[in-house]
Amino acid sequence: MDDEIRELSLVYSEHSLLTLEGLASAAGLHRDLVEKFVGYGLVEASASVGPEPLFPASSVEQLRRVVRIRRDLGVNLAGVAVILEMRQHIESLQTELRQLRRRAGLED
Numbered sequence: 001m002d003d004e005i006r007e008l009s010l011v012y013s014e015h016s017l018l019t020l021e022g023l024a025s026a027a028g029l030h031r032d033l034v035e036k037f038v039g040y041g042l043v044e045a046s047a048s049v050g051p052e053p054l055f056p057a058s059s060v061e062q063l064r065r066v067v068r069i070r071r072d073l074g075v076n077l078a079g080v081a082v083i084l085e086m087r088q089h090i091e092s093l094q095t096e097l098r099q100l101r102r103r104a105g106l107e108d
Contacts, residue, residue: 017047017054027063034063040077042066042084 018026019085021044024034037043038053043062045053069080101107 017056018059019052019054023055023059023063026057026060029063029067037066037077040081042077042081055057
């Protein structure tokens with residue numbers, strides 16, 4: 001049941017911004033843990049209302065990645081940051097490669 005509520009939350013907030021509390025709830029994490037991840041730069045706010053940071057709904061999946069990396073690989077937060085940065089860089093390079101192949105006529 002909790003998973004269904006979280007999924008409905010994600011659908012509802014897909015194009016909206018979440019407060020720290022809302023983000024923690026949608027990800028199924030304690031607010032203090034999410035604050036810790038934010039402090040390490042693993043999740044970034046995209047806006048704020050006064051002192052309250054607001055996060056895009058995509059941050060929920062980012063938090064889930066962080067938790068999986070920590071749990072499955074036993075990596076500390078600094079290591080998680082490096083892994084996520086490398087992952088983002090690889091995705092960027094893959095996108096660039098697809099564009100270059102398309103321009104060269106090498107991709108369908």
